[in-house]
Amino acid sequence: MDDFKSWGMLSAEELRDYVEQNGVSRVAEYVTSKLDAWKNVVIQFAVCGVSGAGKSTFINRIRGLEDIDTGAAEVDVTECTKEPKCYDHPSNPKIKFWDLPGITNPFYKGDLEEYCKNVPLDEYDTYLIFAKDRLTADDLKLAERIRSTGKKFFFIRARIDQDVENAKRSRKHLFDEDATLNKIRKSISQNLIERGLLNDEKEIFLISNHFPTKYQFDELTQAILAILPQRQRESLILTIDNALILSKNTLKEKVKVLKERIKFVATASAFAATVPIPGVSISADIAMIQSEINFYISQLGLSQEGSNRFSLLVSNTQTQIKALSAVLGSTMQISGLLAAYATESVVKEFSRYIPIIGTAIGSSLSFGATYYLLTKWLGEMEEIALKALEETLENVRSH
Numbered sequence: 001m002d003d004f005k006s007w008g009m010l011s012a013e014e015l016r017d018y019v020e021q022n023g024v025s026r027v028a029e030y031v032t033s034k035l036d037a038w039k040n041v042v043i044q045f046a047v048c049g050v051s052g053a054g055k056s057t058f059i060n061r062i063r064g065l066e067d068i069d070t071g072a073a074e075v076d077v078t079e080c081t082k083e084p085k086c087y088d089h090p091s092n093p094k095i096k097f098w099d100l101p102g103i104t105n106p107f108y109k110g111d112l113e114e115y116c117k118n119v120p121l122d123e124y125d126t127y128l129i130f131a132k133d134r135l136t137a138d139d140l141k142l143a144e145r146i147r148s149t150g151k152k153f154f155f156i157r158a159r160i161d162q163d164v165e166n167a168k169r170s171r172k173h174l175f176d177e178d179a180t181l182n183k184i185r186k187s188i189s190q191n192l193i194e195r196g197l198l199n200d201e202k203e204i205f206l207i208s209n210h211f212p213t214k215y216q217f218d219e220l221t222q223a224i225l226a227i228l229p230q231r232q233r234e235s236l237i238l239t240i241d242n243a244l245i246l247s248k249n250t251l252k253e254k255v256k257v258l259k260e261r262i263k264f265v266a267t268a269s270a271f272a273a274t275v276p277i278p279g280v281s282i283s284a285d286i287a288m289i290q291s292e293i294n295f296y297i298s299q300l301g302l303s304q305e306g307s308n309r310f311s312l313l314v315s316n317t318q319t320q321i322k323a324l325s326a327v328l329g330s331t332m333q334i335s336g337l338l339a340a341y342a343t344e345s346v347v348k349e350f351s352r353y354i355p356i357i358g359t360a361i362g363s364s365l366s367f368g369a370t371y372y373l374l375t376k377w378l379g380e381m382e383e384i385a386l387k388a389l390e391e392t393l394e395n396v397r398s399h
Ligand SMILES: Nc1nc2c(ncn2[C@@H]2O[C@H](COP(=O)(O)OP(=O)(O)OP(=O)(O)O)[C@@H](O)[C@H]2O)c(=O)[nH]1
Pocket: 050, 051, 052, 053, 054, 055, 056, 057, 058, 074, 075, 076, 077, 078, 079, 080, 081, 082, 100, 101, 102, 103, 130, 158, 159, 160, 161, 162, 207, 208, 209, 210, 211
């Protein structure tokens, strides 16, 4: 049930205890610190597998980098990564991608025991096992070892664009892309399922690091999100802010996480209560509300007027974004909206979210109005952002 008791990041009891011990004066500060908690969760991904499978290239792509960019993982046609190297996500250094040496690197020659002396293979949270071409004994050995740790792994075949090209060349007019992809997937899954290393074909991803908008790159991003515990998941979703890999699914996931935050922002604002709203007996922290709205705008990739992406949108969408900025960009407008929303019916609608029973009526009104405002406008932004994304993708496809 989505009520106050089930606030993933903070429980009603926790908040009540806090108020009992500290009084209400510092609630806003406390709740705000919880809102930023997603920035402090560390997630360690091991990117492992045989040499030359596309591990380092994948890390660059998920970080939104070209291979030649400064700070990108080294990528080469010959074996390349020699030692585990950690890469931070560009907008959240708590997200770590560990680029591991290939287990078939000449130094280890597929000797897993030797490999584990130099690489702390068991110590990561989640594993992305990259295979190359047909499955080999080395891939299976690695999967068995990781399976024995009981942690989650995905099996990935990158360089799929090459397979498709090769099949096109040899099958000529008989070429069928879906059949080619299914054949590759089946051959991997049969091998893994037979050995009890995989439960479901869905845990195999066929991707191309050179064409991340094709094949299953996005599905892989989604699958990584889905298996992480709630807070880690929120953490990763909110740090995907890269136009290259922003997809409809990611956008919807982001909206879900942003919705979860509304209760916190409404609580913090009601308790901080710095700005009295004219015409009604409530106060709210307008600066906090505005900063949350700006957070939505950046998270949902709603391009600002004057930017290149904005100029690519159709004029109707541009007008909608401009209208949105006009309403939400000014303190006056926001306090006007809050005054209009501060009604008993709004409080009633959201009363099940109000954290502290017996709260002064002013705080409840402020909470309800802020909750309503953020929910309503986040919904509007989602609609426009989905449209804008569709138009941007359309533009990329047609060029
Ligand atoms: N066509 C194609 N080439 C790829 C893809 N991913 C990587 N490559 C190329 O494959 C080669 C090896 O890529 P890396 O990312 O260095 O491979 P790695 O798994 O990190 O290799 P090691 O560090 O040696 O273990 C490079 O030439 C890449 O450009 C892909 O999806 N498609």
